[in-house]
Amino acid sequence: MYKLKVSLLLLLFSVPVIGGDTVPDRKKLDLSGLSIGFGYVTRSFNNMKVVTGSYSRRFNSPLLTGEAITVLPRSGALEGLLDRSYDNGFVGKDATGSIGEVTWYWGYEDSSQIEGDSILFKDSSARSVDHQYSSFSDESSSMDSVWGSGPLLTFAYNFSQSDKFNYSAALNFSYVNFNNTWKFSNFSANRQTDISQSIVEDTYNLLGTIPPEAPHAGAFAEPGSLIEAIPSERSLSTQDYSSQLFEFNNKIFKEFDFSLFTISPAVTTSFTIEDLIFDLGIGPSVNLIDWETNFSESLIELDDQGVSKEIAQWDDLSSGSSVVLGAFLQASASFNMNNSWTINVFARMDWADDFSANVGRSKMNFNLSGASAGFSTAYKF
Incomplete structure (x- = not known):
């Protein structure tokens, strides 16, 4: 009995010590x-x-490549009754429609255009633009x-x-x-642009008419000196105008x-x-x-x-x-x-x-x- 009491007392005294070891403090991170x-x-x-x-x-x-351009002459085609413009005058259809292929509706600028029974007109309005183009890429x-x-x-x-x-x-x-x-x-x-100029020279028959003194410009509805309404002769020439x-x-x-x-x-x-x-x-x-x-x-x-x-x-x-x-x-x-x-x-x-x-x-x-x-x-x- 005495030994049992001593054992219980030892156990009670030991509990706080054991318990203290098993409760850890809070730790930092x-x-x-x-x-x-x-x-x-x-x-x-x-x-x-x-x-x-x-x-x-x-x-x-x-x-880039250029555009081929052809400018037709203001003097028009050789055949037919037309209104034609020139550098130094004009020849057009009169109020009668130029019956008989003659007209009084015409004009010129200089007496040097008269050669015998003919009158000469010049047209340099025609142009031809051509291009020579080459590229590398x-x-x-x-x-x-x-x-x-x-x-x-x-x-x-x-x-x-x-x-x-x-x-x-x-x-x-x-x-x-x-x-x-x-x-x-x-x-x-590279592109080379060549512009050429076409020159038209038309000859008209005066039909025996003595032309009025230059400069002269006939009226459309007023009769006057008659000449041929269609050229009797045409000559064409071409010359280089410019190159770029x-x-x-x-x-x-x-x-x-x-x-x-x-x-x-x-x-x-x-x-x-x-x-x-x-x-x-x-x-x-x-x-x-x-x-x-x-x-x-x-x-x-x-x-x-x-x-x-x-x-x-x-x-x-x-x-x-x-x-x-x-x-x-x-x-x-x-x-x-x-x-x-x-x-x-x-x-x-x-x-x-x-x-x-x-x-x-x-x-x-x-x-x-x-x-x-x-x-x-x-x-x-």
């Missing part, structure tokens, strides 16, 4: 293992191919690699705290942008603005040598693309006097956005400046599908796969 970094990244985009045609090549306008093609750059933000959590090897998960955000412009010409043409040379060239301006926002979750393994840390990470990537491009072309004429002018203009604008999935592999080296801060340099390789865009007479294609490099600093909790 533990962020150990978490790090946040920010930095700068530069990324390459390989095999950018730009193929550009031109609107000028298909521009079928008299402004080609699609412009270029292949290049470009670089984009921008800020970087990284969140990482270290799952282990061993002296040598560590494993962590990371979530990287990067934004890169580049803007390219191109200026070139891929169309040229024109040169044409196009000017193309193309601008392309490209932005890429990449989200990259990663699994990383690290190897530590004192204050140096070497990381190797791999993971998928989500690439959010936003782009805008414009195409402007003008066609310029230059004449043989050195005067230039724009005869045509074309402008196009295109933009878009898309999501492209990919994958990446990244290697980096870090240095612990103290227990909280590290500096980091890295190299990375991304794999993703190609990107293409069209605007105006231009097509563009390049590879989203490419290498990148950068640096960052991180704070460790």
Whole structure:
């Protein structure tokens, strides 16, 4: 009985001690293992191919090729009763309709036009405009690699705290942008415009009439001196009036603005040598693309006097956005400046599908796969 009482007393005294050990204090939020970094990244985009045609090549306008023009003589055809105008007079149908193919409705300017029993008239109003046109055009093609750059933000959590090897998960955000412009010409043409002048000389029989003193202009409804209403003879001659040379060239301006926002979750393994840390990470990537491009072309004429002018203009604008999935592999080296801060340099390789865009007479294609490099600093909790 005495031994039972002693055992109960010992048990009662021991309860507060045991109970005190099993009621823990409230702990603060533990962020150990978490790090946040920010930095700068530069990324390459390989095999950018730009193929550009031109609107000028298909521009079928008299402004470029010229317009064939024929101006008929005011003196009309040789046959028939007509109202004919000349440089130095006129012959027309009178109020009778020129019965008998004679007319009093005529006029002349100078007495030198009289030759015996005939009178001569000259008409130099006829013109003929012809063009000799040739052109050359080609699609412009270029292949290049470009670089984009921008800020970087990284969140990482270290799952282990061993002296040598560590494993962590990371979530990287990067934004890169580049803007390219191109200026070139891929169309040229030449045109020679020849203008010839046709000169008509018509001879009319005076029919024994003594013409009034020059200058003379008969009236339509008032009878007067009669002459033939139809030329008795016609001579034609042609002479070059003028010739002009024109040169044409196009000017193309193309601008392309490209932005890429990449989200990259990663699994990383690290190897530590004192204050140096070497990381190797791999993971998928989500690439959010936003782009805008414009195409402007003008066609310029230059004449043989050195005067230039724009005869045509074309402008196009295109933009878009898309999501492209990919994958990446990244290697980096870090240095612990103290227990909280590290500096980091890295190299990375991304794999993703190609990107293409069209605007105006231009097509563009390049590879989203490419290498990148950068640096960052991180704070460790």
